[in-house]
Amino acid sequence: MNIVKAYAAHNSGANLEPLELERRVPTAEDVKIKILYCGVCHSDIHQVRNDWKNSKYPVVPGHEIIGRVTEIGKEVSNLKEGDLVGVGCMVDSCQHCESCEEGLEQYCENGMIATYNGKDKHLGGHTFGGYSEKIVVDKKFVLKVPENIDAKAAAPLLCAGITTYSPLKKWNVKKGDKVGVIGLGGLGHMAVKFAHAMGAHVVMITTSPEKRKDATELGADEVLISKDQDDMKKQKGSFDFLLNTIPVGHNMNPYIALLKRDATMVLVGAIEPLDPIHGGGLIAGRKRIAGSNIGGIEETQEMLGFCGEHNIVSDIEMIDIQNINEAYDRVVKSDVKYRFVIDINSLSEN
Amino acid sequence: MNIVKAYAAHNSGANLEPLELERRVPTAEDVKIKILYCGVCHSDIHQVRNDWKNSKYPVVPGHEIIGRVTEIGKEVSNLKEGDLVGVGCMVDSCQHCESCEEGLEQYCENGMIATYNGKDKHLGGHTFGGYSEKIVVDKKFVLKVPENIDAKAAAPLLCAGITTYSPLKKWNVKKGDKVGVIGLGGLGHMAVKFAHAMGAHVVMITTSPEKRKDATELGADEVLISKDQDDMKKQKGSFDFLLNTIPVGHNMNPYIALLKRDATMVLVGAIEPLDPIHGGGLIAGRKRIAGSNIGGIEETQEMLGFCGEHNIVSDIEMIDIQNINEAYDRVVKSDVKYRFVIDINSLSEN
Numbered sequence A, B: 001m002n003i004v005k006a007y008a009a010h011n012s013g014a015n016l017e018p019l020e021l022e023r024r025v026p027t028a029e030d031v032k033i034k035i036l037y038c039g040v041c042h043s044d045i046h047q048v049r050n051d052w053k054n055s056k057y058p059v060v061p062g063h064e065i066i067g068r069v070t071e072i073g074k075e076v077s078n079l080k081e082g083d084l085v086g087v088g089c090m091v092d093s094c095q096h097c098e099s100c101e102e103g104l105e106q107y108c109e110n111g112m113i114a115t116y117n118g119k120d121k122h123l124g125g126h127t128f129g130g131y132s133e134k135i136v137v138d139k140k141f142v143l144k145v146p147e148n149i150d151a152k153a154a155a156p157l158l159c160a161g162i163t164t165y166s167p168l169k170k171w172n173v174k175k176g177d178k179v180g181v182i183g184l185g186g187l188g189h190m191a192v193k194f195a196h197a198m199g200a201h202v203v204m205i206t207t208s209p210e211k212r213k214d215a216t217e218l219g220a221d222e223v224l225i226s227k228d229q230d231d232m233k234k235q236k237g238s239f240d241f242l243l244n245t246i247p248v249g250h251n252m253n254p255y256i257a258l259l260k261r262d263a264t265m266v267l268v269g270a271i272e273p274l275d276p277i278h279g280g281g282l283i284a285g286r287k288r289i290a291g292s293n294i295g296g297i298e299e300t301q302e303m304l305g306f307c308g309e310h311n312i313v314s315d316i317e318m319i320d321i322q323n324i325n326e327a328y329d330r331v332v333k334s335d336v337k338y339r340f341v342i343d344i345n346s347l348s349e350n
Helices: A042-048 A151-158 A160-170 A186-197 A209-218 A229-234 A279-283 A297-310 A321-332 A344-349 B042-048 B151-158 B160-170 B186-197 B209-218 B229-234 B279-283 B297-310 B321-332 B344-349
Strands: A003-008 A017-022 A030-040 A065-072 A084-087 A090-092 A134-138 A178-182 A201-206 A222-225 A239-244 A259-267 A288-291 A316-320 A339-343 B003-008 B017-022 B030-040 B065-072 B084-087 B090-092 B134-138 B178-182 B201-206 B222-225 B239-244 B259-267 B288-291 B316-320 B339-343
Touching (some): A003 A344, A030 A084, A030 A344, A042 A321, A090 A134, A151 A160, A151 A316, A151 A339, A186 A201, A186 A297, A201 A209, A222 A229, A321 A344, B003 B344, B065 B151, B090 B134, B151 B160, B151 B186, B151 B297, B151 B316, B151 B339, B160 B297, B186 B201, B222 B229, B316 B321, B321 B339, B339 B344
Parallel strands (some): A201 A222, A239 A259, A259 A288, A316 A339, B178 B201, B201 B222, B239 B259, B259 B288
Antiparallel strands (some): A030 A065, A065 A084, B003 B017, B030 B339
C-alpha cells in the first residue's frame, strides 16, 4: 500500500477537504514523484463543481504539477532520482492510434487519460490529481523541467502554458505578425509572454481598461479595449492571428471582424456554447475559427525548453492547500494575477 | 445611348417586369456581350426581396451570364468578336490592393463591384445584371468559356460552380479524401460533381432521404441522412473535409462532429447568423470552420478549363424570362433540379 495525503471534493460543489488516497506501486515503466507545487486551473473548479457533468467523486484536482523524482521503474532511462519534473493534463493515452503516433496524445482517438477524473487502468476507478503529496506516472507522460526557471512559477506551464504555446506554434506565429490575445487571465497572460517571445506584435484585447498597465508589463505592444467600438473599428481586418482565451460563451463576431483575410481565431477557453456567429463574417474574408486543446507530450517538452531559454514562467500567487476553497472563490471572480499555485508542503501540516 | 431590354424588380418583393436600361458605350478596355443565357441564383431572390437590406432599385439581377462578344475596345487583345464568354458575380474591383494583386478580387480590400447592385463607376448609380440583352464589362472580368460544353448549362458555373470549386481547391481536396457535401441544391450538386472529378470519396449529407438516388447519379459514393442519429454517429470523426452549402442559419454541431482531427468545414451558403456552436466540439479535435466567397477571376478561368476537360456543367431547367416570378417561387421551395437558366432570347419577345 502506498497511501498519500491529498485534498478532495466529495460531491458537487463541496469544499475541498483532506483525504488519504492510494497511489500504485511503480511499474517498470513508472516514475514516482514527490509533488512540490501544483497550479490551480479553472477546470479544477469546473470539475469540482461538476459543471461538465462528468465528474467522479472524490475529485482530487490538479494537473499543473511540479515535483522531484523519488523512484524510477527499471525500464526508465530518461529520468533519474532527484530530477525536476512536471506532469500536465494527461497521464496516459492508447499510445498507438494515429494521433498518438504523431505525438498528439491530447487527441488520442481512444481517449487520453486525464490526470484526474480519468479512468485509472492500474488501480481501477478514476485518477487523482496533483493536490496530493505524491503521484506515480508512466514515464512517457513525465516532462523534464529546466532547472534555471522558478519551479513554483513553472507549474502553470503544464496547462496554461502549453494550451497557449501549442496554437501559437501550430498556426506559425512569427516575427512581425500582428497577434491578438483575447482575455487576460491565466491563459491570456501566458499567451502574451509567448507571442512576445516569438517576436510578434502583440495586442491584448480585453474588456477592462484597468488591465492596460499589466498587459503592457507582460509584453503587449498595444491594448485594445473591446468595448470601444471606435478602436475596434480602426483595427478591423488587421490581425494575422487571434488567440481567444475567454473561458465562457461569448459573442465572437466583433473578434472575427478583426481578422485579416484567410486569418484564424483559435479558441482555447470556451468549452461551452458560443453566441451565434454570422456566416457572412467568415465568408466575406475566407476567415477561420478553430479550437485547440493543450498540446502533445513532445510539444510540451519543447515548450519547457523554450521557457528555459527565454526565462518564461507564469505570474503566480502562492497559497497553502488549507486556503484552496477561498482561492477558488477568487479565481471565479478573476481575482488572481494570474495563477494560484499550491505549496504542496503545506499538505504535510494537516 | 445604348438602350437594352431587361427585367427588373422596382421595389422590395415586387414581381420582376420589363425595363429598358442604358449600358455604357464600350471603353478601350471593355467588352460588349450579347447575353444568351443567365442562371437564377438564390441571391438574386435575396436581393430582389431586400433580404440583406442593401438592395438598390430597380434591381436587375443575374450574375451567371453566358454570351458572345459583339464588340471589343481597342485595348482588348485576349478576346475577339464571336467568342463564347461568361461573366460572374463581379464586374470590377480596385485591381491594386493586396487581394487583387493575388488574384483574389472577390476579397478586394476596397470592395469588389458586384455585377448587379454594385456601384457603377462609369454611368453612376448602380450596376445592372444579366437579366438583360447585353452587358458591357471590363475585359479583366470576362471569362472565356470552353466551346465543348453546353453553353446553357455552363451559366451556373459562374457562381454556383466557382463558389464550390474554389474551397475544394483551396483546402486541397484530392484523390482518396473523404469529402462531405452538406445540402443538395444549386451549390451542393456542383460540389458533388467537382469533388467526384477530383477523385474524392464523396458523401452527400442531406436531411432528405428522397434525394438519395439523385445524389448518387450526380457522383456521390454515399448518402448520409443527417436526421439519422445512428448513421451520423457511425461517421463521426471520419471526414477530411466538409463543404457546407446550406443557404440559411442552422445547427452546425452535428457536422463538426463528423470532421477528423484538424479537418475543416467550409461555409459557402449561410450569409446569416448560425445557431450557437459548442466550443468543445472544435477544441477536442483542433477542428476548424471557415468561410469562402465565390473565387477570383484567375481561378474562375481555371475552373472553366476544368469543366471543359471533365465535361462538367450544371443540371438545369430552362425558362423564358416571362416565367421568372414563378421560377423564384419554385427556387424558394427548392423545387428545381438544380438551377433555372433563363433563355435571354425570350426578352426580345416582349
